Amino acid sequence: MSQISVQNVSKYWGATRAVENVSFDAVAGSLIVLLGPSGCGKSTTLRLIAGLEQVTSGRIFLGSQDVTALPPAKRRISMVFQSYALFPHLTVAENILFGLRVRKVPAVERTRRLNRVAALLGLDSLLERKPSQLSGGQQQRVALGRAIIAETPVCLMDEPLSNLDAQLRAEMRREIRTLQQQLGITMVYVTHDQSEAMSMADWVILMRNGRIEQAARPEDLYARPASTFAARFIGTPPMNILPVVPNTGDLLFGIRPEHIILGDTGIPARVQSAEFLGADTIVTCAYGGQTLAARVPGKAAFPTGATVGVQWHPENLHFFDAASGLRRDDVATSPREMPASPKNAPSFEEKRTCFAQK
């Protein structure tokens, strides 16, 4: 059964189209990530589900109930804000209990739930502190506590980890995912960090300019990007996208950095830089006006300026329409444009000035 159903939802502010014709369903107990660059409409979509903004058109269902016209409090959702929105003058305990007090939950029940949530999140010793006396990670936990104590079936998260440092972010990422699965919450999670999306989501909705670019499981999003935008947004470094040669002007091909094989044979390219990351090295190579990134295991011994041969396996190639940027699966089977094998690999156009790599 789908817990959240967003149907043809649009939101306009005057002539600005923040969200346009967005539809998706979330299965009960799943974690959906709304992913995209800033200004793509992901936060607005979340706020529409929460009821903090009103839709211009379309319908939103939570469970079997049409909540499109309901105020936020009637939707039985909880939400974690990017700024945490903790009440600065209240203690941790009072912050967590805020909603229960509003709803006049009996004191015994309040205490029971508070103890449970505090134990779950490791906040036992902090209950009497004020938010200003907590670290960023602890504040984040309080915000989480306030969301889960309501025991609502749906929890919305608006970039909850963006104010934390990298190490804490990775830790909280795991913690939130575990919590979500443990409590069986349906979660909609907004982020602009593709690694967060890939590692946490059951289903990723990639947005761009208010529309859904691609909705897929993380592994499919990575393996079969629906457009050049999706291909470049997912993966670090992102997919290399280059024009196909012989150049007919209408086709691009893409290859992930880890699928590029550097060696003595193949298309000759010049090493521009090598970025050692520990487990692997990102080698940036130039051929004519194009650059492409390759991920090679370990510490690669390619000095800057050296010439290397670039190769790949044809099954790792992706093809996109140059005009629309959309994926074309019909091309891979066509022998004419097959650039794949090392011998007839695409030779890059010398004079091209636009860079496939950003």
Next chain:
Amino acid sequence: MHGVEPLAVAQPPPQAQYARGGSALAVHIYGWLLLLPAAVLLVAFTHYPAVQTLIDSFYSTPRGRRGAVFVGLDNYQTMLADPVFWRALQNNVVYATSVIPLTIALALAMALLINGKIAGRPFLRLSFFTPTVLPMIAVANIWLFFYSPGYGLLDQILGLFDSSTHNWLGDEHTALGCLIAVAVWKDAGFFMIFYLAALQQISPQLAEAAALEGAGRWYFFRRVTFPLLMPTTLFVLVNAVINSFRLVDHIVVMTQGGPDNTTALLLFYIYEVGFKFWDTAYAATLTVVLLVLLACLALGQFLILDRRIHYQ
């Protein structure tokens, strides 16, 4: 001499300079000279008069060739037996306990109103703030017209319903109330600015988080907005208390303390005693009492309220 030059001070650290040139004295003189203008003004117009007032309150008023004589607590005893002093004190308590809460409540209400999204917000802000820029004398004269019997604004409006005229400022029962209304009208706009500034510091996400939890507007105001405004309220409260004892311009213009001392406030009474009856020693005594009263109030406010206030 080189210690006086700013550049010479800036180059080596001061300690090094003491050791080398032994010009610590020059640095001290330099510092005191800088402080002198402010210190002279403070001493001449604040500290010396305050101390002198306290001393004067233990002496008799010098009259003609008869100089001031030390009389101990005589002036204070006179004061305790003075019915007009008690009347003025009582008036001031009524005045303060009405003006302060009314001003604060009105200031907060206006700030909440124009902090929201309503039409004509800049115009409302301007009109709420206008009374603040007017001098109290001008305000008093405007209201003097409002209160005029027969043709005043208030009587003209009431005249639509009944034809009797009211002498608002001449009636013992209404005179003090009239002055209270003027004071509230004058100060509310000023305090509103502070509340407005504080309200705009509160993250709108707090309201959203509370709305998600089902908190109504009143609940949110009571549990979140008002507590977060407490530092501002304390500041406004201290100022309102001081104003309610300090501002008497409107009494001078509108009632002169009458009728039958019903609008005589403490400071107005001090002014009368000091500059109309020329009993300067007794005026000094009353001033000391007023100062002690204000100091106690301010201290109490800070000590009691400060502990219960959340500062960001």
